[in-house]
Amino acid sequence: MARDTLTGSRIRERRIMGGLKQADLARRAGISASYLNLIEHNRRRIGGKLLLDIAEALDVEPAMLAEGAEATLIAGLREAASDLPQLDVELDRIDEFAGRFPGWAELLAERHKRVMALERTVAALTDRLTHDPHLAARLHDMLTTVTAIRSTASILADSDDIEPEWQARFHRNINEDSARLAETSQELVRYLDAVDDRDAGTDSPQEEVDALLASHRFSFDEIEQGSATPEDLADRIGGELSTVARRLLRAMLEQSAADTAAVPYEAGIAALRSHGPDPFALAPVWGCDPGLAMRRIAVLADPAGLEPVGLAVCDASGTLTYRQPLDSLPLARFGAGCTMLPLYRALSSPMLPITTLVRPTGRIEERFRAYAYASPLGPLSANMPPLLRAQMLIVPAPAASSQDAAVEVGVSCRICPRPGCPGRREPSVLSRGL
Amino acid sequence: MGKRVLLVEDEPNIIEAIRFILNRDGWRVHTHSDGRDAVNVVRQTRPDVLILDVMLPGKSGYDILRELRTEFAEAELPVLMLTARGQMKDRELAERAGASRFMTKPFSNADMLEAVRSLAGA
Numbered sequence: 001m002a003r004d005t006l007t008g009s010r011i012r013e014r015r016i017m018g019g020l021k022q023a024d025l026a027r028r029a030g031i032s033a034s035y036l037n038l039i040e041h042n043r044r045r046i047g048g049k050l051l052l053d054i055a056e057a058l059d060v061e062p063a064m065l066a067e068g069a070e071a072t073l074i075a076g077l078r079e080a081a082s083d084l085p086q087l088d089v090e091l092d093r094i095d096e097f098a099g100r101f102p103g104w105a106e107l108l109a110e111r112h113k114r115v116m117a118l119e120r121t122v123a124a125l126t127d128r129l130t131h132d133p134h135l136a137a138r139l140h141d142m143l144t145t146v147t148a149i150r151s152t153a154s155i156l157a158d159s160d161d162i163e164p165e166w167q168a169r170f171h172r173n174i175n176e177d178s179a180r181l182a183e184t185s186q187e188l189v190r191y192l193d194a195v196d197d198r199d200a201g202t203d204s205p206q207e208e209v210d211a212l213l214a215s216h217r218f219s220f221d222e223i224e225q226g227s228a229t230p231e232d233l234a235d236r237i238g239g240e241l242s243t244v245a246r247r248l249l250r251a252m253l254e255q256s257a258a259d260t261a262a263v264p265y266e267a268g269i270a271a272l273r274s275h276g277p278d279p280f281a282l283a284p285v286w287g288c289d290p291g292l293a294m295r296r297i298a299v300l301a302d303p304a305g306l307e308p309v310g311l312a313v314c315d316a317s318g319t320l321t322y323r324q325p326l327d328s329l330p331l332a333r334f335g336a337g338c339t340m341l342p343l344y345r346a347l348s349s350p351m352l353p354i355t356t357l358v359r360p361t362g363r364i365e366e367r368f369r370a371y372a373y374a375s376p377l378g379p380l381s382a383n384m385p386p387l388l389r390a391q392m393l394i395v396p397a398p399a400a401s402s403q404d405a406a407v408e409v410g411v412s413c414r415i416c417p418r419p420g421c422p423g424r425r426e427p428s429v430l431s432r433g434l
Numbered sequence: 435m436g437k438r439v440l441l442v443e444d445e446p447n448i449i450e451a452i453r454f455i456l457n458r459d460g461w462r463v464h465t466h467s468d469g470r471d472a473v474n475v476v477r478q479t480r481p482d483v484l485i486l487d488v489m490l491p492g493k494s495g496y497d498i499l500r501e502l503r504t505e506f507a508e509a510e511l512p513v514l515m516l517t518a519r520g521q522m523k524d525r526e527l528a529e530r531a532g533a534s535r536f537m538t539k540p541f542s543n544a545d546m547l548e549a550v551r552s553l554a555g556a
Binding site for chain 1: 445447448450451452454455458489518519539540541542543546
């Protein structure tokens, strides 16, 4: 969503937060209340001197009203703050902080992400030490050999009256054991050296793939043109990935190739332009199921010149297996997401096309249309319940819908301020902020 | 004749060293290296002290001890457990299985001797 279309919303949020009446702000800025009302509902563009006046009246930086702060950045800051709830962080001014010091805010959010990543590395390494059977076996070998050496050596050192044949025997044992110890230690070093550092990385394979797809903007010309097989492409672009992540990437690309074969690039774009990004309308046009339509819309929206869309796919456990997020509607990076997402509702009503308006919690006037649909994964077998997969396409809703009722959704409970949410799993660490 | 120790351990050079130390101290030392039939060997040997390694081929020392304590009512037999891991949970496992004492590898000969002596005297 173009950011400048929301300047009015931000003015309204700021004004309400400051406890100002519309009339008061209008008077201070030298305009009529009804004109301000139009501005606040994004029906009039605003810029130049008037923006400066209103910013001054609201005591905020003009840039903050014009650009706002990235929702992802805000979410990152909230997450950082939520880790240390004992600190009295000014959560009600988080937007202001991000707006006035975008660089520092970014730094803080990035540092927090890094800390989280390092914590997970530590956990992964601890796991490795505790559960790696090869490592455990080697260490056991070494300790056993050391035990034999220590015991035998101290017999030789402490007793001066050992029979010569025993003495010779113990010397031989020590010699044997020390050779074995040397060999086991070298093996251990080789093993530790050979451990694939990439597999020991901080990201889960899914996160690696998510990051790679994001860097390619979720679209691959080679797949669209059919100029490379998924296998070759996965090898080429996935060189840096861990083995598991590369396998995930390949499966993803294979799916894309199959989708492209069903709905080719040119025809897809033409239909998308004439029907708009509605998967339930496009599925019959394309002659495919709504899930496939969602995936094609997610790829083709950009080349078709539409506003960016988001796509989330989850398995029956609710775990996100694909995430193409929107800036203003971030998806949980790890852990469970917002249970209010229509994505999860789809899981309880398989094969039912679901569509509803959603709005990111705390943001008063942004609306998105969500399309969700769950369908069986793989072939059906007799008397076996199908394994489901749910997909959700998120499309920016027209400004006209900004006042319509919408499901309020967050990123994850901990950093979600929504009061009285029926789906809340754990308390929010936030006071109500912007 | 001295008291009898049964050492159930699968590492030959450790067996040799322990046997030597205990022999010199006046003990008769029997040894066995397989976990699978260790319970039977214990019941036939009827030692005064059992030294039992945890990691044995075929059956773990914990299982052997549990079987002895529960199925064969060997409640009185003093048992010294040897393990290469000194973590809290290993100690707990050993205690729960019914070990009288617990010793981590590598150990000093003096400690081993002291442990066996005190177990036999107890």
